[in-house]
Amino acid sequence: xxxxxxxxxxxxxxxxxxxxxxxxxxKMITMGLSHFWAESYGQLYPTLEKLVTDGxxxxxxxxxxxxxRHVFSITEPGRQRFLEWLAGPTDQPRIRNEFQLKFFLxxxxxxxxxxxxxxxxxxxxQEIAETYxxxxxxxxxxxxxxxxxxxxxxxxxxxxxxxxxxxLISLRHGVLAVEARLAWCEESISALKKERKVKENAGD
Amino acid sequence: xxxxxxxxxxxxxxxxxxxxxxxxxxKMITMGLSHFWAESYGQLYPTLEKLVTDGxxxxxxxxxxxxxRHVFSITEPGRQRFLEWLAGPTDQPRIRNEFQLKFFLxxxxxxxxxxxxxxxxxxxxQEIAETYxxxxxxxxxxxxxxxxxxxxxxxxxxxxxxxxxxxLISLRHGVLAVEARLAWCEESISALKKERKVKENAGD
DNA sequence: TGATAGATATATCTATTTGATATATCTTAC
DNA sequence: GTAAGATATATCAAATAGATATATCTATCA
Numbered sequence: 001x002x003x004x005x006x007x008x009x010x011x012x013x014x015x016x017x018x019x020x021x022x023x024x025x026x027k028m029i030t031m032g033l034s035h036f037w038a039e040s041y042g043q044l045y046p047t048l049e050k051l052v053t054d055g056x057x058x059x060x061x062x063x064x065x066x067x068x069r070h071v072f073s074i075t076e077p078g079r080q081r082f083l084e085w086l087a088g089p090t091d092q093p094r095i096r097n098e099f100q101l102k103f104f105l106x107x108x109x110x111x112x113x114x115x116x117x118x119x120x121x122x123x124x125x126q127e128i129a130e131t132y133x134x135x136x137x138x139x140x141x142x143x144x145x146x147x148x149x150x151x152x153x154x155x156x157x158x159x160x161x162x163x164x165x166x167x168l169i170s171l172r173h174g175v176l177a178v179e180a181r182l183a184w185c186e187e188s189i190s191a192l193k194k195e196r197k198v199k200e201n202a203g204d
Numbered sequence: 205x206x207x208x209x210x211x212x213x214x215x216x217x218x219x220x221x222x223x224x225x226x227x228x229x230x231k232m233i234t235m236g237l238s239h240f241w242a243e244s245y246g247q248l249y250p251t252l253e254k255l256v257t258d259g260x261x262x263x264x265x266x267x268x269x270x271x272x273r274h275v276f277s278i279t280e281p282g283r284q285r286f287l288e289w290l291a292g293p294t295d296q297p298r299i300r301n302e303f304q305l306k307f308f309l310x311x312x313x314x315x316x317x318x319x320x321x322x323x324x325x326x327x328x329x330q331e332i333a334e335t336y337x338x339x340x341x342x343x344x345x346x347x348x349x350x351x352x353x354x355x356x357x358x359x360x361x362x363x364x365x366x367x368x369x370x371x372l373i374s375l376r377h378g379v380l381a382v383e384a385r386l387a388w389c390e391e392s393i394s395a396l397k398k399e400r401k402v403k404e405n406a407g408d
Numbered sequence: 409t410g411a412t413a414g415a416t417a418t419a420t421c422t423a424t425t426t427g428a429t430a431t432a433t434c435t436t437a438c
Numbered sequence: 439g440t441a442a443g444a445t446a447t448a449t450c451a452a453a454t455a456g457a458t459a460t461a462t463c464t465a466t467c468a
Binding site for chain 2: 006009010013014016017033035036037038082085086090091092093094095096097098099100101102103104105106107108109111113114117120121124160162163165166167169170172173176177179180181183184187188191192195
Binding site: 006038043046066 | 455
């Protein structure tokens with residue numbers, strides 16, 4: 001109860017779906033959750049060990065050929081802990097957005113700096129938007145026809161229709177966010193261009 | 205060049221406006237940049253010392269009465285380093301959004317869990333939206349009348365009109381983002397309610 | 409056949425960052 | 439003058455990121 005780490009809950013939550021190794025968990029997060037969550041190995045492996053010592057998960061060592069494989073399963077207390085967290089209060093994410101920091105700190109420099117930053121940012125966000133759009137299309141189509149897309153369900157372990165629905169809704173969060181950022185780019189570029197004109201006229 | 209820390213650039217950027225103490229910097233970030241940046245003392249003080257040993261800033265110890273005060277100023281190499289960073293590549297922020305994690309991990313639980321999470325989130329975001337709206341109004345009014353609002357300029361050290369414009373634009377980023385999140389709440393709540401109906405009918 | 413390039417899987421280490429807390433000084437109201 | 443609370447400065451343990459190390463597996467082609 002003392003630890004403030006969210007990693008353990010991310011891990012417990014994924015283990016509540018199916019037993020997995022650290023590598024599996026990392027892959028699942030990277031492939032499917034990356035638009036809202038990240039974990040590093042450096043955090044993952046110690047957390048898995050801690051869950052075992054706390055009785056929230058169990059570790060079993062399989063061996064296929066020479067490669068050893070440590071698969072972790074959630075225990076009943078682990079499931080309990082996961083549900084408690086889910087029902088408890090949710091912290092605001094801490095944000096450190098390098099682009100916004102740059103833009104803000106460019107406010108004393110010539111306007112061209114700000115405009116250049118905005119245009120780069122817009123390009124970056126457009127690319128993200130396209131990536132999202134592709135994923136969204138595939139998923140929405142799969143959900144429409146009640147058809148499990150092999151690739152998706154394999155990598156992400158999405159089995160039920162409801163799970164796919166939640167995944168799609170999660171993705172929509174990213175889609176709407178990136179759309180908002182693009183809209184912001186447009187209005188900000190306009191605002192700076194307008195300001196530039198004001199300055200030019202004042203300079204006459 | 206080896207360090208990947210962004211903290212030093214945040215600090216250099218603020219020092220490029222005016223000399224400040226660690227406490228001043230922390231206050232300025234907390235008051236004005238919190239919608240896109242955060243720094244902790246634990247990072248701030250070591251960073252300030254490092255900037256001094258690297259020749260990017262200088263430290264002067266003033267004393268008003270008994271309280272000692274360490275004021276840091278940017279040097280020319282420091283200004284150079286800041287500008288290099290500004291012109292260089294910008295990393296995507298890493299996101300760990302506890303709410304979205306919860307929502308996604310609730311996909312195997314009864315729909316009521318997801319709906320409850322969404323409704324709490326909506327309330328939270330509505331409050332944030334109101335806070336932003338207030339700040340935005342004050343700032344926009346100040347900019348309209350070319351009138352520097354005391355409070356703002358004092359705490360944030362916003363002196364020029366251009367600086368206030370950039371601050372307002374930064375804030376707009378937050379405003380549009382929170383609006384997008386609220387829109388997402390609405391469509392997601394609808395989607396889950398629709399799904400609930402589908403299930404009810406299937407259960408007949 | 410066996411050498412090897414690259415992918416897969418597991419793990420650790422250091423640097424960075426957070427969040428909580430410690431300590432002293434200043435200000436104000438009583 | 440003194441106690442409560444605000445201001446200012448700083449440190450430390452826990453959490454996290456990012457880079458890297460190491461070994462195993464797979465496919466391919468010389």
